[in-house]
C-alpha cells in the first residue's frame with residue numbers, strides 16, 4: 001500500500017492555483033457586474049456559481065488533496081465561491097429594484113384622468129316600464145308570453161273576429177308584408193299584441209293567465225301622442241267561472257301598484273271585435289285626482305282637467321275568439337286587456353312628447369337614471 005501523498009501540492013493542481021482561482025473569481029464578478037437584466041443574471045449565476053461552474057469543479061478537486069493542503073485550498077476556493085454568491089445576490093437585488101422602479105413608471109395610472117368618457121349604457125325607459133308593468137301581473141300569478149312581430153293575418157285579424165271589411169285591415173292602419181313579386185303574403189306587421197291571445201290559447205293548457213309585452217306597428221304618423229312603432233301590454237285570462245269583476249280587480253291592482261295607492265279606475269263602453277262587452281279603461285288622474293274638473297283656477301295638464309286618463313282597452317273575450325282557438329265556450333270564459341306602454345311611460349314620468357321616446361337622445365334616457 002502506498003503512503004499518503006503528503007507532498008501533493010495544491011499549487012500543482014492547476015484549477016486550485018491561486019492565480020487560477022483569482023482569475024475565475026474575477027471573471028465571475030465581472031460577468032455579474034455586466035449582467036444587464038434578471039434573465040441574463042440567471043445565466044451568469046448558472047455559469048459561474050452553478051454545479052458545473054469552474055469554481056464548483058475546482059472545489060471537487062480539493063477532496064483528493066492531502067489533509068494538510070485541504071484547508072488552504074478550501075479557504076481559497078470557498079472564499080471565491082462566497083464572494084461570487086454574494087455578488088450574485090447583490091446584483092439580483094439591484095436589478096429587481098431597477099425593474100420595480102421601471103414598472104412603477106411604465107404602468108403608472110393617472111388617477112386624475114377622466115374615467116367616464118364612454119358613459120355606461122342603460123336600458124331604454126320603455127323597456128324598464130314594460131318590465132315593471134308585466135311584473136305587477138306576474139305578482140298576481142300571470143306568465144309572460146311572446147309572439148312574432150311579423151304575424152299571419154289570420155292571427156292578427158281573422159281569429160280575432162275582424163270581418164274581412166273591417167277598417168283596421170285597410171292600408172290606412174296596417175303595414176302589409178309583400179310576398180315575392182309584390183304578391184299578397186298573408187303576413188302583416190302586427191297592429192296590436194292581441195294575436196298572442198289566440199297563440200297562447202293554442203299553445204297552452206287551460207287555464208291561461210298571460211301578459212304579453214311587445215312591439216306593434218301601425219301606419220300612424222309620428223306626432224306628440226302617436227308613433228308608427230309602439231308597444232302594448234296585452235293581458236289574457238281564460239278559466240272557468242271568470243267574470244268582468246275579476247278584470248276590474250286586476251286593473252285596479254295594476255293601477256294602484258303602477259301609479260299610486262287609492263287611485264280609482266272606471267270602464268266606459270267601447271267596441272272591439274274580439275271582446276264582448278268591450279270597454280275603455282280610465283284611471284283617476286294621479287296628479288289632480290279630479291280636483292281640476294270644473295276648476296279653471298287650478299287646471300291640470302296631465303288629464304286636461306278631465307279628472308280621468310284613458311289607459312287602454314279591455315273586455316270579455318268574444319266566444320268566437322275562444323272557438324277559433326279551440327276553447328270549449330260552455331266551460332270556459334275569459335277577459336283581455338291591452339295597455340299602451342308609451343302612454344303609461346308618458347303618464348308615469350310626465351313625458352310630454354312621443355318624439356322623446358323614439359329619437360334615442362341619450363339626454364332623455366339618462367334622465368331616467370342608469371336602471372339596468
Ligand code: FA5
Pocket residue numbers: 191192193194218220225226227228229230231232234272275278310311312313314315336337338339340341342343
Ligand atoms: C287595441 O290595440 C286592442 N288590441 C286592445 C285590447 C286588447 C282591447 C284586449 C280589448 C282586449 P287600441 O287600438 O285602442 O286597442 O290600442 C290600445 C292602446 O295602444 C291605446 O290605448 C294607446 O295607448 C296605444 N296606441 C295605439 N296606437 C298607438 C300609436 N300609434 N302610438 C302609440 N300608442 C298607440
